[in-house]
Amino acid sequence: MKPKNVIYSDSLVEIKHGSILFRRYSFFERDRLVLLSDIEKIVVKKSTIWNGKFRFHGTGDFKTWFPKDFQRYKRDKIFITHIRYKWWNIGFTVEDPDTVIRILREKGVIMENL
Known part of the structure; x- marks a missing residue:
C-alpha cells in the first residue's frame, strides 16, 4: 500500500x-529527490540508441545522467528532465510511461518530442 501523497511509484x-x-x-x-x-521541463523521447536506450547507468555526454535501469533497452520512451539553473539533465525511464506522461502533463512540466 502506497502513502497518500504518492501519485505514482515503480522500481x-x-x-x-x-x-x-x-x-x-x-x-x-x-536516490535523488527533485x-x-x-524542473523547467521534461521532454519525452522515443527510446533510441542515440538518446540512452542502452545507457544502463551514468552518462555518455557529461550532460544527461541516467539512474540505474538494466531494463532500459526494453522500454519505448525516455524522459529527459531539464532542471532550472543547472547545466545537467536527468534522463530516466519508467515502467508505465503512459501513466507518467498523463501525470506530468497535469503538473504542467511535460513536453513530448516523439
Missing part, C-alpha cells in the same frame, strides 16, 4: 504531488 521513480524521486541515482545506489518546482 525506478516515485512521483509525489511536489517532487520526483529517482531511485538508484548515484553509483552508491542513493522538486517539481525546480
